[in-house]
Amino acid sequence: MTERRVAAAWVPAVILAAAFLALTLGAKAPAPGGKSPLQDDEIVALLRDYLRIDTSNPPGNELKAARFFKEWFDREGIPSEIFEFAPGRADLVARLKGNGTKRPLLLANHMDVVNVERPYWSVDPFAGIQKDGFLYGRGALDMKSTGLLEAAAMVNVKRSGGGLSRDLIFLATADEEVGALGAQWVVDQRPDLVKDAEFMLNEGGVIDEVDGKARSYDVGVTEKCPMWVKITARGRPGHGSQPFARDNAVLALLRSLERLSRYDTPMQVIPAADAYFKARAAAQPAGRAEKYRNVREALKDPEFRSSLEADPLLNAILRNTIAITMLQGAPQTNIIPTAAEARVDIRLLPGQDPAAFLAEIKKVVEEPGVTVETVGTYVPATASPVESDLMRAIERARARHHPDTVLAPTILTGWTESALMRPLGIQAYGFEPYVLDESEQNRAHGNDERISVDNVVRGARIMEEVVRDVSR
Ligand SMILES: [Zn+2]
Numbered sequence: 493m494t495e496r497r498v499a500a501a502w503v504p505a506v507i508l509a510a511a512f513l514a515l516t517l518g519a520k521a522p523a524p525g526g527k528s529p530l531q532d533d534e535i536v537a538l539l540r541d542y543l544r545i546d547t548s549n550p551p552g553n554e555l556k557a558a559r560f561f562k563e564w565f566d567r568e569g570i571p572s573e574i575f576e577f578a579p580g581r582a583d584l585v586a587r588l589k590g591n592g593t594k595r596p597l598l599l600a601n602h603m604d605v606v607n608v609e610r611p612y613w614s615v616d617p618f619a620g621i622q623k624d625g626f627l628y629g630r631g632a633l634d635m636k637s638t639g640l641l642e643a644a645a646m647v648n649v650k651r652s653g654g655g656l657s658r659d660l661i662f663l664a665t666a667d668e669e670v671g672a673l674g675a676q677w678v679v680d681q682r683p684d685l686v687k688d689a690e691f692m693l694n695e696g697g698v699i700d701e702v703d704g705k706a707r708s709y710d711v712g713v714t715e716k717c718p719m720w721v722k723i724t725a726r727g728r729p730g731h732g733s734q735p736f737a738r739d740n741a742v743l744a745l746l747r748s749l750e751r752l753s754r755y756d757t758p759m760q761v762i763p764a765a766d767a768y769f770k771a772r773a774a775a776q777p778a779g780r781a782e783k784y785r786n787v788r789e790a791l792k793d794p795e796f797r798s799s800l801e802a803d804p805l806l807n808a809i810l811r812n813t814i815a816i817t818m819l820q821g822a823p824q825t826n827i828i829p830t831a832a833e834a835r836v837d838i839r840l841l842p843g844q845d846p847a848a849f850l851a852e853i854k855k856v857v858e859e860p861g862v863t864v865e866t867v868g869t870y871v872p873a874t875a876s877p878v879e880s881d882l883m884r885a886i887e888r889a890r891a892r893h894h895p896d897t898v899l900a901p902t903i904l905t906g907w908t909e910s911a912l913m914r915p916l917g918i919q920a921y922g923f924e925p926y927v928l929d930e931s932e933q934n935r936a937h938g939n940d941e942r943i944s945v946d947n948v949v950r951g952a953r954i955m956e957e958v959v960r961d962v963s964r
Contacts, residue, residue, distance in 0.1 A: 535641070547604045549669045554604055591656070600663045601642055602667075603665065612939040634695065642959075645956040660963070663678065663686060691962065711886055715908055715922070716839040716873055717911070718840075721838055722867050723857055727828075731828065815836065889958050
């Protein structure tokens with residue numbers, strides 16, 4: 493009741509403010525000869541619909557999401573095609589023609605999301621819930637919002653009559669979170685769909701907020717290379733009632749892993765890390781700022797060094813990392829198993845030799861009966877230039893929306909499909925225009941993943957501005 497009264501009292505002011513904004517920015521006025529752009533509430537409603545499509549991977553079911561985009565693009569008269577490369581698994585590609593004076597811009601996103609641990613969510617993760625100024629749902633951050641805003645930018649360009657210097661290619665893929673089958677299918681089977689693109693905008697960095705203040709536009713220019721490893725210990729099986737120490741697979745595995753957990757990889761400053769620290773120097777207190785400007789030298793100071801090591805992100809961009817993530821022994825409590833197994837998530841910096849690193853790991857875990865092997869394939873990391881037209885377009889958007897921030901090239905610690913697309917000659921960048929502090933960012937892959945309506949609305953503007961700016 494109270495809420496309704498308050499809301500009613502505010503209506504005139506809201507209408508006035510909206511009218512003022514529309515007049516001053518011209519944001520919602522139709523372009524000459526074009527249709528009105530998507531309204532903010534339409535974009536929010538579309539995102540809620542998209543969040544309602546359960547594309548938890550495994551199993552994925554991305555075909556449903558591909559159909560969502562296809563129907564939308566059909567309504568807007570933008571040609572698109574669905575490629576169902578396996579039952580229920582599909583990519584979608586849409587293309588809006590420009591005048592061809594510049595090579596295309598690829599707007600890339602994945603439609604699948606990671607699974608949820610339902611008991612830990614306070615809302616239904618697939619109901620498109622809007623609550624307290626936030627949209628809740630698996631994929632709200634990773635990365636259904638960005639996919640939707642990329643499509644919205646394309647729709648608005650189409651509605652305003654097109655006329656860009658580049659084609660816009662919208663690529664929505666399946667299976668990024670598990671095996672990247674969708675992006676790999678494009679690379680292997682239909683590279684013609686994307687490979688003339690000059691730039692790619694993908695998931696990656698965000699607008700980083702610290703202590704309630706936007707600090708930097710983080711743009712991913714490279715990412716670490718995941719190398720997943722299986723460590724297996726084999727021994728003598730037995731009954732849990734009569735334990736023994738020799739030839740015991742579980743005990744051998746524990747000893748190996750204990751050594752691995754204490755193993756420190758050397759710290760190293762690659763050029764992108766150097767640029768990362770330099771860009772953030774100004775936001776640091778005076779003494780620390782000096783160290784950020786010359787981080788290579790500053791690492792010799794043990795106190796500074798341990799302050800970086802204590803920060804999981806900074807630590808990860810300065811070294812190859814090793815995370816022990818899965819453990820498996822007997823299928824039941826009263827068995828001493830023949831084999832025990834651990835999985836380890838290793839992430840290598842660009843420019844590393846994966847075989848040499850694996851040999852190092854083997855030495856660390858060496859133990860009778862213990863073997864080490866890689867699981868799946870790994871693609872060595874690649875990088876895009878720190879200076880480019882797309883970077884400059886993002887920089888101009890930054891100056892308009894958040895003049896007090898800096899543009900910061902970033903090394904992503906996670907893997908993205910950019911790593912598959914860069915070898916096709918595409919300069920791929922990871923940037924998602926949302927102001928997020930660490931605790932909000934951590935909801936990606938976590939519980940109660942959400943994005944604020946403010947971020948969606950402002951993000952839609954920034955996305956469209958960047959797309960238009962780099963395609964003038
Ligand atoms: Zn993602």
